[in-house]
Amino acid sequence: xxxxxxxxxxxxxxxxxxxxxxxxxxxxxxxxxxxxxxxxxxxxxxxxxxxxxxxxxxxxxxxxxxxxxxxxxxxxxxxxxxxxxxxxxxxxxxxxxxxxxxxxxxxxxxxxxxxxxxxxxxxxxxxxxxxxxxxxxxxxxxxxxxxxxxxxxxxxxxxxxxxxxxxxxxxxxxxxxxxxxxxxxxxxxxxxxxxxxxxxxxxxxxxxxxxxxxxxxxxxxxxxxxxxxxxxxxxxxxxxxxxxxxxxxxxxxxxxxxxxxxxxxxxxxxxxxxxxxxxxxxxxxxxxxxxxxxxxxxxxxxxxxxxxxxxxxxxxxxxxxxxxxxxxxxxxxxxxxxxxxxxxxxxxxxxxxxxxxxxxxxxxxxxxxxxxxxxxxxxxxxxxxxxxxxxxxxxxxxxxxxxxxxxxxxxxxxxxxxxxxxxxxxxxxxxxxxxxxxxxxxxxxxxxxxxxxxxx
Numbered sequence: 001x002x003x004x005x006x007x008x009x010x011x012x013x014x015x016x017x018x019x020x021x022x023x024x025x026x027x028x029x030x031x032x033x034x035x036x037x038x039x040x041x042x043x044x045x046x047x048x049x050x051x052x053x054x055x056x057x058x059x060x061x062x063x064x065x066x067x068x069x070x071x072x073x074x075x076x077x078x079x080x081x082x083x084x085x086x087x088x089x090x091x092x093x094x095x096x097x098x099x100x101x102x103x104x105x106x107x108x109x110x111x112x113x114x115x116x117x118x119x120x121x122x123x124x125x126x127x128x129x130x131x132x133x134x135x136x137x138x139x140x141x142x143x144x145x146x147x148x149x150x151x152x153x154x155x156x157x158x159x160x161x162x163x164x165x166x167x168x169x170x171x172x173x174x175x176x177x178x179x180x181x182x183x184x185x186x187x188x189x190x191x192x193x194x195x196x197x198x199x200x201x202x203x204x205x206x207x208x209x210x211x212x213x214x215x216x217x218x219x220x221x222x223x224x225x226x227x228x229x230x231x232x233x234x235x236x237x238x239x240x241x242x243x244x245x246x247x248x249x250x251x252x253x254x255x256x257x258x259x260x261x262x263x264x265x266x267x268x269x270x271x272x273x274x275x276x277x278x279x280x281x282x283x284x285x286x287x288x289x290x291x292x293x294x295x296x297x298x299x300x301x302x303x304x305x306x307x308x309x310x311x312x313x314x315x316x317x318x319x320x321x322x323x324x325x326x327x328x329x330x331x332x333x334x335x336x337x338x339x340x341x342x343x344x345x346x347x348x349x350x351x352x353x354x355x356x357x358x359x360x361x362x363x364x365x366x367x368x369x370x371x372x373x374x375x376x377x378x379x380x381x382x383x384x385x386x387x388x389x390x391x392x393x394x395x396x397x398x399x400x401x402x403x404x405x406x407x408x409x410x411x412x413x414x415x416x417x418x419x420x421x422x423x424x425x426x427x428x429x430x431x432x433x434x435x436x437x438x439x440x441x442x443x444x445x446x447x448x449x450x451x452x453x454x455x456x
Contacts, residue, residue, distance in 0.1 A: 001030045003074070005190065006119050006160025008033040009041045017044070020054040027056035032066065035059060035078030036090040037119050037161065048089065063092065063100045065113070071209035075104065075152050076117040080161075081142040097144045101151045111218075112153030112173065112183060114210050121159045122146035125168060125187050127229035130298065132166045132189075149185070150230035155210065157187045158203070165191045165200040170296055171226045181219040183210070186296075206308040214343075220332060222296040293377035295331045311344040312351060321383055321454060324362075326355070328380040336372035337380070339425050348380065356435050359384040365435045367395050369453040373428040373444045381453060392436045399432055399440055399456050406449060413439040 009017065019025040033053075036042045044053065050061030060066055066074040077100060082091035104110060122145040126137030140162060149157050153173045170184040191199035210218060292299045295313055306326065307314040317325040328351045330344050340348065352368070359366050364384035372378075385395065403410035410432075413422060419441065423429050428444035430452065442448075449455070 001032065001068075002027075003115070003117060003158065004031065004033040005117050005158050006034075006192070007037055007041070009036075009044050017054075020057065023055060027054070029056070031057045032060050032074075033057065034076060034117055034119055035062060037080050038090055039088070042089045045089075060117070063096050065104060068209075071211040072115070072207065073113045073209070073211075074115040074117060075100070075113045075148075075154065077145070077148060078119070080120055081144050092144065094144060097148050101148060104152060111210060112155065112185075114155050114207060116149060116152055116154035116157040118142075118145050118148070118157070118159050119161050120145050121162055121189055122149050122157070122187070122230065124229050128171070128226040129169045129229065132168075133164060135162050135164050135166065146230045149187075150228065153182065154185055155183055156205075156207070157185060159187070159189050160191075162189060163192050163195065163199075164189060167298075168229075169224050169226050169298065170222050171228050172221070173228060175231075181221065183218045184221060184225050206310070208310050223291055223294060223333065224297055291333060291377050293329050293379065294333050295329075307351075309347050309351070311341075311347045314351060314355075317381065324359075324364075324384050326382050328352070328355075328382060330378055333376075334378050335376055336378050336423075336425070336429075337370060337431070338372075338420050338423050338427070340378070352382075352433075355382055359435075363387050365392060367435070368433040370429075370431045371448075371450070371453060372423075373430065373448050374450060392434045392438070395456075396432075396434060396438060396440070402452070402456050403442065406452070408442050408448070408452070410440050410442045413441050 020027070035045045035048075045051075045059050046053075047059070048062050050059050050064070053059050060074075060076045061078065063077045064075075066076065068074070077092055077097070079087070079089075079091045082088060082093055084091070085093055085095060087093040087096060104113070121135075121137065121141035123141040123143045124137055124146055125141065126132045126135075141159075145159070166187075166189040168187040170186045173182040173185060174180060188203050190203060191197070191201045193201045195201065290299050291297050292301075294300065295305075295308070301315075301318060304316045304318060305313055306316060308331070311332070312328060312330050315327050315329060317327050320326075328348055330340065330348075332344070334340050334344065337345075337348070355366060362384070364386050366382050366384050368380055368382050370378065370380050400410055408430075410430075413419065417439075419429075419431055419439065422441055423443065428448070430442040430444060430448065432440040432453070
């Protein structure tokens with residue numbers, strides 16, 4: 001699906017739009033848009049509650065919640081902020097925001113929404129975060145959108161109107177050591193389509209609905225997570241006027257990544273003790289510094305990313321041995337294959353199978369290797385070799401011969417055995433897997449040449 005925020009219609013849209021409205025042209029994928037942000041484009045949106053305005057193009061409506069068949073929940077708010085009541089057709093007021101919040105927060109066991117769509121940025125979104133460039137987030141944007149985002153806790157919040165691209169660091173939706181850990185939120189602002197400065201106006205991503213996720217996965221905290229930018233502004237709003245609706249209770253209970261062990265809140269009475277949460281499974285360790293491979297990290301060179309799954313992603317190797325040298329990487333922070341959870345292992349296997357079939361269709365076979373030594377994030381190097389250059393047996397022999405030359409004991413893992421049966425988490429090792437399923441393993445006990453795999 002394609003989701004559009006900001007001004008869907010430009011000042012010269014009428015002629016082009018007529019082709020879509022009459023069916024001469026058709027949107028190639030289901031497209032969902034927000035409403036007008038000014039009086040000039042109000043006429044394009046005939047039904048305030050939402051409607052299909054052309055084949056495959058749907059106006060979501062003034063405000064509400066769109067629920068997909070997969071369980072994906074998308075909250076939306078059309079227009080720009082106004083103080084007027086009733087609000088013009090191209091604006092929203094405090095009353096609109098209050099009613100949207102009330103309808104969603106009253107849902108039993110509400111934890112948040114998967115996606116929030118607004119046209120204005122939320123005011124103060126840059127607090128505690130990376131710079132938004134020329135945009136002053138203390139002055140631009142809507143306070144009402146900030147309040148809405150703070151209440152709905154979207155995993156992704158998309159906005160526009162400032163003609164700039166800004167991907168904020170993820171932020172917490174709970175107070176550390178005081179509230180039960182909750183999922184993080186990510187704010188992404190997009191620039192104008194086709195802008196001359198070539199600022200990013202398209203954001204492609206894969207998302208599993210919150211309702212389908214394991215609660216422990218849901219609340220994992222990325223390494224670069226920050227404090228909530230709206231917490232202070234919400235307190236100020238509550239001091240100056242009565243709240244628009246009752247403050248929701250902290251959710252008692254997850255897109256990508258890591259989590260430090262949270263301290264336990266001391267229960268104030270026996271009732272609270274009885275309702276304390278069960279102990280969660282052990283989380284992957286935090287990296288010791290900036291990680292270039294955690295997908296949520298700003299360090300990731302995202303232009304190299306080829307495919308994003310639920311637990312893993314595929315990326316071109318920077319400085320690859322060949323143009324189609326790729327890496328299979330976990331989205332979350334795992335150091336090695338033996339540290340992976342069963343769900344991640346399953347998806348790694350699917351990527352291996354897909355790559356094997358793809359490279360075979362191109363007349364190639366792959367060799368895969370991993371070095372769990374002086375690295376903090378798992379990188380499965382997948383290198384295709386033309387079938388007419390050598391056999392799998394030739395590749396295997398090359399590894400063994402060069403290992404012997406460097407006094408590296410490279411052992412073959414028996415068929416039907418797995419690396420987890422020969423290496424424990426935390427054990428440094430080097431591992432090779434051929435497309436025949438044959439596996440070679442070396443337990444690293446001292447120094448090891450970092451580029452051994454590339455050299456072979």
